[in-house]
Amino acid sequence: MADFGYGGGYPGRHGYQHVAIVEKAGKQVKTFNEGDIVFFGHYVGHRSWHILEAMSPEMALCLKLPNEIDHEDCALLGVTGVGMRHVRRVRVSPAQNVLVFGQGPIGLGASQSAKAFGAYVSVVDMVQKRLDVAKELGIHRCINPSESSYIEQLKQIAPYNCIIDASGASPIIEDIRKNGLLAHKGVIGLLAVRGETTFHWGMLHILEGSFEVSCHFSLDDLNVIIHFMKTGVMQIKPMVTHRVAISSAKEIYGIMRDNPRELLGVIFNWKD
Missing domain, CATH: 3.90.180.10 (Medium-chain alcohol dehydrogenases, catalytic domain)
Structure with a gap:
């Protein structure tokens, strides 16, 4: 911490x-x-x-x-509540397409909350044990980035209305841009703690997208x-x-x- x-x-x-x-x-x-x-x-x-x-x-x-x-x-x-607060912050609503990176306790709280609000939820994590827990909790799609088809799986049902980063992995923002993962007027939620963060301005300008950050x-x-x-x-x-x-x-x-x-x-x- x-x-x-x-x-x-x-x-x-x-x-x-x-x-x-x-x-x-x-x-x-x-x-x-x-x-x-x-x-x-x-x-x-x-x-x-x-x-x-x-x-x-x-x-x-x-x-x-x-x-x-x-x-x-x-x-x-409370850990689950951090995920819930963020899902409400990025305005997840029924029938939306939501992608969550990271399935630690906070990420699982976010993915469960998004599902509870009626979204179709895909999650990503490098730890298979965490993906197994996500499956047990009823999350719709669980993707391991170690798989050779990782990017193709992400793009298969893109774009996403909300993309939540609960991992803090530095390449995620650029991966979203390069692979066209964000929907028009979509929201990228930076839930995980980060240091200095940079992004390509054009990825939001054309899509009229936004970033959101929540706390506690x-x-x-x-x-x-x-x-x-x-x-x-x-x-x-x-x-x-x-x-x-x-x-x-x-x-x-x-x-x-x-x-x-x-x-x-x-x-x-x-x-x-």
């Missing part, structure tokens, strides 16, 4: 998006009660406790979780996801590869450093 100066420098105590039980509520608290199970998305680093004060629930990104959904899975609710998620985004989870349209469970005690954090970060393709969604359990 410290890439490109985003989120601070090294070393950093990163970690946010938690599911927890309300242990105590002040007399003037109206939104929450003791015993409520809540999602808490405010950035505070890894920590076994939180105090919510002098903030509205909206600012703190805190909401009560309904009983109809798996509460443990909701530890990745809101309570409204989370409530939309919860609605789709309750109705079975979106899932988080297939995105989770590791559920471990917090005492295993060092091992998980070692995998992230040495073999990051083995990880997708990771949930730390503070109770064990």
Whole structure:
């Protein structure tokens, strides 16, 4: 999270998006009660406790979780929310043709969200395990760029109304231009964090296209996801590869450093 100066420098105590039980509520608290199970998305680093004060629930990104959904899975609710916010930002709508590069947890959140809004969704990732998860989640087309027919597969149903980059791979913008992947008045969504970014001005001028960037998620985004989870349209469970005690954090970060393709969604359990 410290890439490109985003989120601070090294070393950093990163970690946010938690599911927890309300242990105590002040007399003037109206939104929450003791015993409520809540999602808490405010950035505070890894920590076994939180105090919510002098903030509205909206600012703190805190909401009560309904009983109809798996509460443990909701530890990745915010990650999925980043994808949802971006899909809403690029204005995905029913029957659109959408392409998503990158199927990490945020990319899977974006592809699921686009599908939930009625789009036909194609996704690209170099890690076959991630494409397998996308297939399990019902994504329509899954493409591995290591295949010799990669470009032909991309062009087969082009142009795309929305193209979302959730990978940050530097050649993507130029690949979109060279291969004529963007539709007239189409949108390129730069979801992944990038450094300095350049593009060929003519690729947007002729098509009247645009770039969009989004940041984080809101309570409204989370409530939309919860609605789709309750109705079975979106899932988080297939995105989770590791559920471990917090005492295993060092091992998980070692995998992230040495073999990051083995990880997708990771949930730390503070109770064990």
